[in-house]
Amino acid sequence: MSSQSATSSVIRSAVLGAAGYSGAELCVLLARNPHFALCHAYASAGRQPESFSSLYPRHKGQLDLLVQPWTDAEIENIRGKVDVAFLALPHEASEEVAPKLMAAGIVVVDLSGAFRLKDPDLYPKYYGYAHQHPELINEAVYSLMEWLDQPLPQLIxxxxxxxxxxxxxLLPLVKAGLLTDDNIPVISATSGVSGAGRKAALSTSFCEVGLNAYGFFKHRHRPEIEQNLGRKVVFTPHLGNFKRGILATSVVTLKAGVTVEQVKAAFEQAYHGKPLVRLLTTSPNVADVAGTPYCDIFWQIDGEQVVVVSALDNLLKGAAAQAMQAANVKFGKPETAGLLGGGVCHE
Structure with missing residues (x-):
């Protein structure tokens, strides 16, 4: 994995979108990471200044930083005083503010989808708007950290x-060349209600949610998965009646003659020395990854069919923890700094 050297000084950071679930998790991770200082936290422009602990009372006396409304005027206030800004914002908002922060010499770690897809023509179909900064798509490096193969730039x-x-x-099987060339993985994944964000809505109210599928063939994560795997997929997301976590079940077909030993070796070689992926001998449970930075993976084989089950916390390994992991690597700090041990916002 690539890393970039940094000075021994503490990395000064800001979080935009600190009032939301993923942004709040980032604030907690940064506050407990000895290599980073959480200097500024921002919410949307229309909000009144409010302490973080009033937004998330379980942190009272531990993290009382003032969360202030963001305006672009803040860029001049933090120029030269912040090394990295984490954007836990809507996609279009991230796309607008990222180049302004970069012009101020600030590293940007973006948690939105604004720079994930390498083909800007996909944005109108999957995100509902035309991308205004396609040149930044080419500059950005996509930080699926266990598969990172290049240095991280100013835009992550x-x-x-x-x-x-x-x-x-699925990447261990794809990269090892074990799947049939024409195989289309079928992926069914269920997320807890926190994946929809903190804003109240009847469709994601905990009392209203049972278990339902949505986003058939058009969910914005489908082209991102296809980009990573280099092949078409059938991806069906589901919303479940639990707070946090994702359980994904992926079904693929192996090439004729591929053995159990080859499948096992593919996973073990892919994740040897990767501390935030745990290979299990029993099927994972979202309860065991909620509040942790891990992705748990289990697989079963029957002839030429393989079922791979993966579980992670959508707010941590699926968002804030992976952002922290990337920032650690970017600034030459231990990859898991701030990630292991301690509490989180919404256990």
Whole structure:
């Protein structure tokens, strides 16, 4: 994995979107990472200044930083005072503010989908708007961290939560050349309600949600998964009646003659020395990854069919923890700094 050297000084950071679930998780991770200082936290422009602990009372007395409304005027206030800005914003908002922060010499770690897809023509279909900065798509490096193969630049694009679960599950088999060339993986994944964000909506109210599928053939994470795997997929997301976590079940077909030993070796070789992926001997449970930075993976084979089950916390390994992992690597710090041990916002 690539890394970039940094000075021994603490990395000064800001979080935009700190009032939302993923942004709040980032604030907690940064506050407990000894290599980073959380200097600024921002929410949307229309909000009143409010302490982080009033937004998330379980952190009272531990993290009382003032969360202030963001305006572009803040860029001049943080120029030269912030090394990295984490964007836990809507896609179009990230796309607008990222180049302004970069012009101020600030590293940008973007948790939105604004720079994930390498083909800008896909944005109108899957994100509902035309991309205004296609040149930045080419500059951004996509930070699926266990498969990172290049240095991280000034603009880092963090993968989607469903995408991380599916890609970590299937890339070992794809990269090892064990799947049939015409195989189309079938991926069914269920997320907890926190994946929809903190804004209240009847369709994602905990009391209203049972278990339902949505986004058939058109979910914005589908082209991102296809980009990672280099092949078409059938991806069906589901919304489940639990707070946080994703469980993804992926079904693929092996080439004739591929053995159990080859499948096992593919996973073990892919994730040897990767501390945030755990290979299990029993099927994973979202309860065991909720509040952790891990992705748990389990597989079963029957003839030429393989079922791979992966589980992760959508707010952590699927968002904030992977962003923290990327920033650690970018600035030459230990990859898991700030990620292991301690509490989280919404256990």
């Amino acid at each position: 694009s963090v993968p989607g939560c469903y995408v991380t679960a599916a890609s970590l599950a």
